[in-house]
Amino acid sequence: MQKKYIPSDIEAKWQKIWDESGMYTADDSSSKPKRFVMEMLPYPSGASLHVGHMLGYVATDVYARFSRMSGYNVLRPVGWDAFGLPAENYAIKTQTLPQESTAAAIKASIEQLKRTGMGYDWAREVNTSDPDYYKWTQWLFIQFYKEGLAYKKTAAVNWCPKDQTVLANEQVIDGKCERCDTEVEQKELEQWFMAITKYADELLEDLDHIDWPASTKAAQRNWIGRKEGIEITYAIDGSDETVTVFTTRPDTNFGATFIAMAPEHPLVEKITTPENQKSVSDYIESVKNKTELARESEGKDKTGVFTGSFAINPLNGAKMPIWISDFVLSGYGTGALVGVPGHDMRDFDFAFKFGLPIVRVVIGSDGDTSPITSAAQVQEEEGKMINSGFLDGMDIHAATEKMMDHIEKEGYGKRVVSYHLRDWLISRQRYWGAPVPMIYCEKDGWNPVPESELPVLLPTDVDFQPTGESPITRSKTFQEGVTCPVCHGNARREVDTLDTFVDSSWYFLRYCDASNTKEAFAKEKVDKWMPVDLYIGGDHATTHLIFARFFVKALRDMGLLSFDEPFARFFKNGHILGEDNRKMSKRWGNVINPLDLITKFGADTMRMYEMFMGPLEDSKSWSTSGVEGIYRFLNRVWTLMQTEATDATPDKEALFMMHTSIKKITDDIEALQVNTAVSHFMKWYNFLSERKHISQEEKEIFLKLLAPFAPHMSEELWHDLKGEAAESIHKQSWPVSDNQYLARNEALIVVQVNGKLRGNLTVENSEAGDQAKVEALARQDAKISSWISTGVKKVIFVPGKIINFVV
């Protein structure tokens, strides 16, 4: 009597048994080699997970199951990135508490993940909004503070007027808030920062030592934006003040005709002459009211105002007027630049608009030596120096070095390295996050909350509507009885909360020691499990992935751990789009809920289909008929496994196919080329089904290889095969391919004429490397001989593979 494949009959049953068996529990004391395999932790806001989220999770699960069967001690944890704006906004919209809506979202997600058959070690579950977790987030913040890596300063920061909070640079996309797409404003505010720039060079260099996608590494390199240049200090005519600029191209400085400073530059006030006072302050006022986006979109239409002061160019004694313009960024370099309008487009636009002199100091390959009067003549990237004294005739790049040497020798400048990377702004004026654990006292300033008093609990007596100041300000209890840790006088707590990226910068460390109540994590446990051997997730190159790297390096320098990088291998999974090629969203009605799919086809079909869709790193659209195809395939496998197995050992062809399959599927999983692994199952199935007989051994190996992909079905069939009392298939050893079966008796030799396929020969393996023999056989072939009748000039022979006649 053949059983029918009814996924719902078997999946819940096995999930329960696996859960109770504890077979996914990672062993802290095992002597087996470890593998730490994880996906980016889910973000439980209002909407539940859709099939797109599952892509990376399933891939991680396949890899973890494969690793476990391959003899590794596997750590595969799960957690919740539970704090944060979307969850808070969702709570406001639905008039619930974020505590409640988040808990509900987590509950729903757990069901989805469990019913997908994920093999997590639930004992290590982490929830970043749990006081038992954020206690240690706060503790870590204090350690950063003690090291001088967390500090408070007043700076121009990004402000989202809709979400009513500051944002990190990394959260501003094209001048807009990454969450709500509102144009970001600049505000001068006192905020907490993390000194990630101290690690800029190491963050850059260590990219060479980690196995990450080229695009992610490139994005981080761009973001760090290391540039070698020089800071030049100019005297200001008739003043004791000096102005320092940063430039990467001092070679053109004989052509410098003005200085431009950011409106925020501290020198502005001091050097503005009385008659320019009004126009300067008017300009600064007008700039303040512009959004960042408006400032950027000005492009060629530069704005600016003259301060009335001049800087002296020591190269030629030229008096360079000092202007203020908002195209100069206060945060980059020194916040001031030297304008060389002949050889920089932006400087040209500025000088052209305000009638400043333009001097040619470079001749490009066009040979033009005439005065520069149009943008087309601006020579930026190549050429030879002219009108530049000791640099004349030199290539611009050599001249750059020579000029830097000159300036350093003359003592008015120094080579420096400049970065695009800014310190990370971590305080937020919102409710749903970990309170910054700091106390302010008039007398002693800022001091950390004593560690014995952690966690600083998020108060619940709060109306958390965003107003621009932290909602915690409105709590009646939060400031009760707060005293200064130094003088014990009256004091107040910091009311801002930490950016959620702080929470997610160390959660992988907590996974290593999730229930530790004495420490954030024990060093020896973290050192045992870390670094993460495989990390799968979305492309958060310039946010989470750079913050986590910074955290690990900083914690290493504090002696809390002893490795350099958190994620030895990172794999970026693509997105799954709706069947209509649009992003899955309620708005388009194209969302596929995993539970609906599981109900209809089973978790194994969903898993297998997602692995089969295409390369894991590519984005691709959902296809219902594709799902059905996989469902049909699993049904065929089910039927095949119901057929009576022969006792005979597999014949040579069957062994060849079996060992080829072991090798192919093993290599593909290791490389995460899961789509071709699945297609190989189909190939092997097609082979077995054509032969109409299958041995016990083939069944066993097939099921073992299938287990990571279709854990429920393979487990059920495994027990059909081995008896009810048999040990779980997921505890079996991964099959190993044996090279002796990969050799075949016969070889197929492709025959080409002038590189074009004209036929093929099947020869005994022993003769496949014998050119004379193969050549003779090929020449005898009637079809071939007609192609080479005009005479053979040359024969190329690749033993066992190809013979090519050149005629």
Add this chain to the structure above:
RNA sequence: GCCGCGGUGGUGAAAUGGUAGACACGGGGGCCUUAAGAGCCCUUGCCUUUACCGGCGUGGGGGUUCGAGUCCCCCCCGCGGCACCA
């Protein structure tokens, strides 16, 4: 503009410099069935052809090679990151 990744049938896609299109989806035809569905079998890059044979074919143009989807040069297009960064 700079950096990175891509471009292969109707579709998703395979191919250590060595038979391009594996494996699927979809399509066409057939078997089974009163019928539908399921299942099974055949077929399916394009052109020519009843068929065979052949020709063409991996964004475009050059090159290296006995042989190029794959390597090199130039160009076009798409996606992603950065961007008034001095």
